[in-house]
Amino acid sequence: MTNREDEYDYLFKVVLIGDSGVGKSNLLSRFTRNEFNLESKSTIGVEFATRSIHVEGKTVKAQIWDTAGQERYRAITSAYYRGAVGALLVYDIAKHLTYENAERWLKELQDHADSNIVIMLVGNKSDLRHLRAVPTDEAKALAEKHGLSFLETSALDSSNVELAFQTILTAIYNIVSQRQMTGRSDTDFSPNSNVVPITVQPTQNAAKSSACCQNN
Numbered sequence: 001m002t003n004r005e006d007e008y009d010y011l012f013k014v015v016l017i018g019d020s021g022v023g024k025s026n027l028l029s030r031f032t033r034n035e036f037n038l039e040s041k042s043t044i045g046v047e048f049a050t051r052s053i054h055v056e057g058k059t060v061k062a063q064i065w066d067t068a069g070q071e072r073y074r075a076i077t078s079a080y081y082r083g084a085v086g087a088l089l090v091y092d093i094a095k096h097l098t099y100e101n102a103e104r105w106l107k108e109l110q111d112h113a114d115s116n117i118v119i120m121l122v123g124n125k126s127d128l129r130h131l132r133a134v135p136t137d138e139a140k141a142l143a144e145k146h147g148l149s150f151l152e153t154s155a156l157d158s159s160n161v162e163l164a165f166q167t168i169l170t171a172i173y174n175i176v177s178q179r180q181m182t183g184r185s186d187t188d189f190s191p192n193s194n195v196v197p198i199t200v201q202p203t204q205n206a207a208k209s210s211a212c213c214q215n216n
Contacts, residue, residue, distance in 0.1 A: 008052055008061035012172050013083050014165075015065045015113075017105050018090035019098040023124040026155035027090065028066045031165050036155055043067065046080060053166060055173045062169055081113040086120075086168045091139075093123045093152060094131035099139065106146060118175065120168045123152040126159060 016024040025043050029035045032049035048065040067080055089105050091098040102121065109117060121143040123134060136152060143150035149167060153160040 007059065009058040010173065010176065011061045011063060012085050012169060013063045013065065014086035014088065014168060014172075015067070015080060015084045016088050016090060017067065017109070018088075018122075019092075019095075019101050022090045022092040022095075022098050023155050024066050024088075024090050027088070027122070027124060027153065027161060027164075028064055030155045030158060030161045032064065034158075051165075053169060055170050056177075058173065060169050060173055062165065064165075077108070077112055081109070084113055084117060085172050086118045087113065088120050088122050088164065088168065089148070090122045090124050091134065092125050093134045093139075094125055094128040096133040099123075099134040102142065116175070118168055118171050119146075120149045120151065120164060121146075122164055123150075125154060125156070126152040127154040127156050 016028060018024055020042055025040050025047075026036050028047075028049055029037065029040075032051040043066055046065060046067050048063055050061055050063050052059050052061045054060070065080060065084070087109055089102055089109075091102055093099075106119075109119065121139060123136070123139050139152075140150050142148075149171070151160050151164045151167065153164050155161060
Protein backbone atom coordinates (compact mmCIF):
# COMPACT_ATOMS: atom_id res chain seq x y z
CA MET A 1 0.00 0.00 0.00
CA THR A 2 1.46 3.38 -0.92
CA ASN A 3 1.62 6.16 1.60
CA ARG A 4 -0.57 9.11 0.56
CA GLU A 5 2.19 11.44 1.74
CA ASP A 6 4.45 10.02 -0.99
CA GLU A 7 2.05 10.89 -3.81
CA TYR A 8 2.69 14.34 -5.22
CA ASP A 9 3.04 16.07 -8.57
CA TYR A 10 5.69 18.59 -7.53
CA LEU A 11 8.21 18.91 -4.74
CA PHE A 12 9.33 22.44 -3.94
CA LYS A 13 12.12 23.22 -1.51
CA VAL A 14 11.46 26.45 0.39
CA VAL A 15 13.96 27.93 2.85
CA LEU A 16 13.26 30.09 5.91
CA ILE A 17 15.86 32.77 6.47
CA GLY A 18 16.23 35.72 8.83
CA ASP A 19 17.81 36.59 12.15
CA SER A 20 17.75 34.22 15.11
CA GLY A 21 14.64 34.58 17.28
CA VAL A 22 12.26 35.97 14.64
CA GLY A 23 10.07 32.85 14.79
CA LYS A 24 11.20 30.80 11.77
CA SER A 25 10.93 27.48 13.63
CA ASN A 26 7.45 28.29 14.90
CA LEU A 27 6.30 29.30 11.41
CA LEU A 28 7.55 25.91 10.21
CA SER A 29 5.85 23.96 13.00
CA ARG A 30 2.62 25.98 12.71
CA PHE A 31 2.34 25.29 8.98
CA THR A 32 3.48 21.66 8.94
CA ARG A 33 2.11 20.40 12.29
CA ASN A 34 -0.18 23.20 13.51
CA GLU A 35 1.96 23.49 16.64
CA PHE A 36 3.46 26.45 18.46
CA ASN A 37 6.06 26.23 21.21
CA LEU A 38 6.65 29.26 23.42
CA GLU A 39 9.78 27.58 24.79
CA SER A 40 11.20 27.10 21.30
CA LYS A 41 15.01 26.85 21.43
CA SER A 42 17.31 28.31 18.82
CA THR A 43 17.69 25.98 15.88
CA ILE A 44 21.09 24.36 15.68
CA GLY A 45 22.18 23.61 12.14
CA VAL A 46 19.32 22.68 9.81
CA GLU A 47 15.99 20.94 10.09
CA PHE A 48 13.16 20.52 7.65
CA ALA A 49 9.55 19.38 7.56
CA THR A 50 7.13 18.67 4.73
CA ARG A 51 3.49 19.30 4.01
CA SER A 52 1.44 18.79 0.86
CA ILE A 53 -1.13 21.28 -0.42
CA HIS A 54 -3.34 21.38 -3.51
CA VAL A 55 -2.81 24.01 -6.17
CA GLU A 56 -5.08 24.00 -9.22
CA GLY A 57 -5.81 20.29 -8.87
CA LYS A 58 -2.16 19.32 -8.45
CA THR A 59 -0.53 18.05 -5.27
CA VAL A 60 2.41 20.22 -4.32
CA LYS A 61 4.67 18.88 -1.58
CA ALA A 62 6.55 21.63 0.22
CA GLN A 63 9.85 20.71 1.81
CA ILE A 64 10.48 23.62 4.16
CA TRP A 65 13.95 24.12 5.58
CA ASP A 66 14.70 26.04 8.73
CA THR A 67 18.21 27.20 9.57
CA ALA A 68 19.92 28.70 12.55
CA GLY A 69 20.06 32.48 12.23
CA GLN A 70 23.31 32.65 14.21
CA GLU A 71 26.48 33.41 12.31
CA ARG A 72 28.42 30.41 13.58
CA TYR A 73 26.27 28.08 11.51
CA ARG A 74 26.81 29.92 8.23
CA ALA A 75 29.19 27.24 6.94
CA ILE A 76 26.16 25.21 5.82
CA THR A 77 24.94 28.05 3.60
CA SER A 78 25.58 26.71 0.11
CA ALA A 79 24.12 23.27 0.82
CA TYR A 80 21.14 24.90 2.51
CA TYR A 81 20.20 26.95 -0.55
CA ARG A 82 20.90 24.26 -3.15
CA GLY A 83 17.73 23.36 -5.04
CA ALA A 84 15.61 25.94 -3.20
CA VAL A 85 12.89 27.49 -5.36
CA GLY A 86 11.36 29.71 -2.68
CA ALA A 87 12.45 31.67 0.39
CA LEU A 88 10.57 33.29 3.25
CA LEU A 89 12.68 36.14 4.59
CA VAL A 90 11.41 36.60 8.14
CA TYR A 91 11.81 39.51 10.56
CA ASP A 92 10.18 40.35 13.90
CA ILE A 93 7.82 43.36 13.69
CA ALA A 94 8.77 44.25 17.29
CA LYS A 95 12.55 44.27 16.67
CA HIS A 96 13.68 46.83 14.14
CA LEU A 97 17.18 45.40 13.86
CA THR A 98 15.83 42.11 12.48
CA TYR A 99 14.10 44.16 9.78
CA GLU A 100 17.23 46.21 9.04
CA ASN A 101 19.13 42.95 8.51
CA ALA A 102 16.69 41.89 5.77
CA GLU A 103 18.90 43.57 3.15
CA ARG A 104 21.86 41.47 4.30
CA TRP A 105 19.79 38.29 4.00
CA LEU A 106 18.73 39.34 0.51
CA LYS A 107 22.39 39.75 -0.42
CA GLU A 108 23.06 36.24 0.86
CA LEU A 109 20.22 34.92 -1.31
CA GLN A 110 21.72 36.67 -4.34
CA ASP A 111 25.13 35.14 -3.58
CA HIS A 112 24.04 31.58 -2.90
CA ALA A 113 20.55 30.87 -4.25
CA ASP A 114 19.24 30.37 -7.76
CA SER A 115 18.53 33.69 -9.47
CA ASN A 116 14.92 32.60 -10.16
CA ILE A 117 14.09 31.94 -6.49
CA VAL A 118 10.70 33.31 -5.38
CA ILE A 119 11.06 35.46 -2.25
CA MET A 120 8.47 36.67 0.25
CA LEU A 121 9.21 39.18 3.01
CA VAL A 122 7.41 38.11 6.18
CA GLY A 123 6.86 40.33 9.22
CA ASN A 124 6.26 37.78 11.97
CA LYS A 125 4.82 38.24 15.49
CA SER A 126 1.99 40.48 14.26
CA ASP A 127 0.22 39.65 17.55
CA LEU A 128 2.69 42.01 19.28
CA ARG A 129 0.84 45.10 17.98
CA HIS A 130 1.57 47.12 21.13
CA LEU A 131 5.33 46.56 20.64
CA ARG A 132 5.44 47.22 16.88
CA ALA A 133 8.75 48.74 15.80
CA VAL A 134 8.43 48.25 12.03
CA PRO A 135 5.55 50.08 10.31
CA THR A 136 3.70 47.89 7.81
CA ASP A 137 3.99 50.56 5.09
CA GLU A 138 7.76 50.75 5.50
CA ALA A 139 8.16 46.98 5.06
CA LYS A 140 5.74 46.97 2.13
CA ALA A 141 7.84 49.66 0.43
CA LEU A 142 11.02 47.62 0.97
CA ALA A 143 9.34 44.55 -0.54
CA GLU A 144 8.19 46.55 -3.56
CA LYS A 145 11.67 48.01 -4.04
CA HIS A 146 13.14 44.50 -4.29
CA GLY A 147 10.21 42.91 -6.15
CA LEU A 148 9.18 40.67 -3.24
CA SER A 149 5.74 39.72 -2.04
CA PHE A 150 4.94 40.72 1.54
CA LEU A 151 2.77 39.53 4.43
CA GLU A 152 2.62 39.96 8.18
CA THR A 153 2.07 36.73 10.12
CA SER A 154 1.74 35.43 13.64
CA ALA A 155 2.90 31.89 14.33
CA LEU A 156 1.38 32.34 17.82
CA ASP A 157 -2.23 33.01 16.75
CA SER A 158 -1.86 31.43 13.27
CA SER A 159 -2.83 34.56 11.35
CA ASN A 160 -1.65 34.53 7.72
CA VAL A 161 0.73 31.58 8.23
CA GLU A 162 -1.28 29.35 5.92
CA LEU A 163 -1.69 32.25 3.47
CA ALA A 164 2.06 32.98 3.39
CA PHE A 165 3.01 29.42 2.44
CA GLN A 166 0.03 28.99 0.08
CA THR A 167 0.96 32.26 -1.68
CA ILE A 168 4.63 31.42 -2.24
CA LEU A 169 3.92 27.81 -3.27
CA THR A 170 1.24 28.95 -5.73
CA ALA A 171 3.65 31.54 -7.19
CA ILE A 172 6.31 28.85 -7.68
CA TYR A 173 3.74 26.49 -9.19
CA ASN A 174 2.62 29.17 -11.66
CA ILE A 175 6.22 29.69 -12.81
CA VAL A 176 6.71 25.94 -13.22
CA SER A 177 3.52 25.36 -15.17
CA GLN A 178 4.20 28.32 -17.47
CA ARG A 179 7.69 27.04 -18.21
CA GLN A 180 6.40 23.56 -18.89
CA MET A 181 3.83 24.97 -21.32
CA THR A 182 6.55 26.83 -23.20
CA GLY A 183 8.71 23.71 -23.24
CA ARG A 184 11.38 25.20 -21.00
CA SER A 185 11.88 22.28 -18.68
CA ASP A 186 15.61 22.78 -18.26
CA THR A 187 15.25 25.02 -15.23
CA ASP A 188 15.79 24.49 -11.52
CA PHE A 189 12.02 24.58 -11.11
CA SER A 190 11.45 21.42 -13.15
CA PRO A 191 10.13 18.61 -10.96
CA ASN A 192 12.58 16.17 -12.52
CA SER A 193 15.66 18.26 -11.72
CA ASN A 194 17.26 19.07 -8.40
CA VAL A 195 14.02 20.01 -6.65
CA VAL A 196 13.51 16.45 -5.46
CA PRO A 197 16.11 16.08 -2.69
CA ILE A 198 14.01 13.97 -0.34
CA THR A 199 16.90 12.10 1.24
CA VAL A 200 18.82 15.21 2.18
CA GLN A 201 22.26 15.32 3.71
CA PRO A 202 22.58 19.08 4.26
CA THR A 203 26.26 19.21 5.21
CA GLN A 204 27.57 16.46 2.96
CA ASN A 205 28.41 18.53 -0.10
CA ALA A 206 28.91 21.91 1.52
CA ALA A 207 32.64 21.98 0.88
CA LYS A 208 32.24 21.16 -2.79
CA SER A 209 30.01 24.10 -3.63
CA SER A 210 31.56 26.75 -1.38
CA ALA A 211 33.91 27.80 -4.16
CA CYS A 212 31.09 28.97 -6.43
CA CYS A 213 28.77 31.93 -6.35
CA GLN A 214 31.17 34.83 -5.99
CA ASN A 215 28.77 37.30 -7.60
CA ASN A 216 29.13 40.95 -6.83
